[in-house]
Amino acid sequence: MKSAYLDHAATTPMLPEAIEAMTAQLGQVGNASSLHAAGRRTRQVVEESRETIAAALGARPSEVVFTAGGTEADNLAIKGLYWARRAGGADRILISAVEHHAALDPAHWLGDHQGATVELLDVDEFGRVHPQTLREAIERDPGSVALASVMWANNEVGTVQPVHALAEVAREYGVPFHTDAVQAVGQIPVVFADSGIDALTLSGHKVGGPMGVGALLLARGVDPVPVLHGGGQERDVRSGTLDAPAIAGFATAVRTAVARQAETSTRLAALRDDLIRRVREAVPDVILNGDPVNRLPGNAHFSFPGCEGDALLMLLDAKGVECSTGSACSAGVAQPSHVLLAMGADGFRARGSLRFSLGHTSTEAEVDRLAEIIGLAVERARRAGLS
């Protein structure tokens, strides 16, 4: 039995092009900060990668700051911008209630330990932040806003945010705007230039690159206080020896995924719509969460009434279908999703949710596999009930 991997939003297989680019560097010596020939050779790899990513996302090479992944980029943007702006007396962080924990938790940490006032931006039933919500939050005291952060697309329910309109509102008031675009890059068009976005997070392994590498796009003139201090690499914003092999694989993945984005999205959206239709056939009372129209092409997120998401996941896993509850864990104990709760779902709907996410290797056969077993799995999970 071949398993069906329906969890590309957690991580997606590396693209062969990216594996080739990365492995080509693994045997090489050289620190990109060194002055000798080996250093120059490595620096060449890093800088070409920087240019590749910049070109793919409509940014300038100098705007690409490499990090060790999406979480670090989010931390750098939120903590760094807060610290930079606090000097001028701004202490309010406006952040959407549906952010990934990599963005939400740094904000709450700043609130708990660094004097920040964290204000969560409400979302509608589809998980969207309305530009008017941001405007009202800023207007309560425009001078005191340190930054605003709203993700480009939601990792759980797949809702695509109106980031351009939100960034426009922030720009009107001179508020730095950060967006976590980890799920968006490669799935929908992402262009940094002229977007009004000051900082944008992306991650290697979500686009077919390696794990452990990511980047923060930082517009010119936006200077967060560093989180990591050391050798002064990356505009002195992010110290640490650059991981040249990972960066080479990352850049190749971004270039490839962005070049194929239109084609991939069309294919995935059709496959995803088929998945939704067939799950509905098997489980008529299933609820599709997230924006029915403005959503990531590879995302299908459901609530199965009367089921516990964990139990359903276990039953599907036992039959070779891999998906996610998309909820945070502490000691492995599932908590109701903060995203669904923010969207107004009750605790039962939040606990009975599962995310299926498609990516570049997804096939119809995998959707067939899910469609074959979801009905029986839901029936069993319902019998086990909500403990």
Next chain:
Amino acid sequence: MSGGVDSAVAAARIAEAGHDVTGVHLALSANPQSYRTGARGCCTVEDSRDARRAADVIGIPFYVWDMAERFHRDVVEDFVSEYAAGRTPNPCLRCNEKIKFEAVLDRALALGFDAVATGHHARVTDGVLSRSPDAGKDQSYVLGVLTREQLGHAIFPLGDSTKAQVREEAARRGLMVADKPDSHDICFIADGDTRGFLADRLGTAPGPIVDESGEVVGGHEGAYGFTVGQRKGLRIDRPAPDGRPRYVLSIEPVSNTVTIGPRSSLAVSEIVAERPVWNGPTGEPREPLACTVQLRAHGEVYGCRARLSGGEVHITLDAPATGVAAGQAAVLYLGDTVIGSATIASAS
């Protein structure tokens, strides 16, 4: 899978025997502690990680089931209210009865599993429970409350092994938990301070400590802090007239009185126990049945005659026992085989 050595080896054995096994760790605390505090506790983040690592080494799926609410209601609250009523509960026994072989078993059966296997040191053969060959580790007492139905879905893969054999096997299988210390204390009282735990929940309730004649010889901060047979921590100023140690004889929750006296007054030979479960091969003893009885975990075994009458079990001991506390289970055996159990209501 608690994260300890027993459940890890138990899982490895049944997986190797060809069963389709899924590892489950029970989250029993709503606020798991981040750091291991000594050897005790089954609710820490580290234990959950140890259990998951063991499952990965064995090569079975692993999930955490959140049983915190059920555990709090059926074990922790029961523990507190039993003490408040002057009885001495056994929470491990209650956990087996209500969590592992009720909440977990029911859920497992609904999800399509056939049985729950645990790392208990006891045997179950054709649904009949009996002692482990490792007398020091035998856990048949804390399983003695299970019904036939529950035992019918129970598998104890360590039933024929000693603890030493289990540790040796864990090391051979590359399970990192091989040297993990045994847990001894009540898992939800991490610091081991049962009296403090109860005081936090029941408040202080000062009352008298009296001797057998009714004379007040001291005071206490809450009768729930005492157990029948207890000698230490009575904090009596005056020594007994005969200079001998004194023991808690009884706890009267309504008058909040603790009665103490000499060891000789502690001896009982007639026990009445309620809510019996007949899970063994003999069925209900309508006529007096010569058997043995164990009256607390790791306690002595007494020869006795047991008889069911009016829904209660009347147990006459061949020789007097001391420290028999209401609330504990009386588990009846024929040789090494469990025939039933009931909760001690009174003793004289």
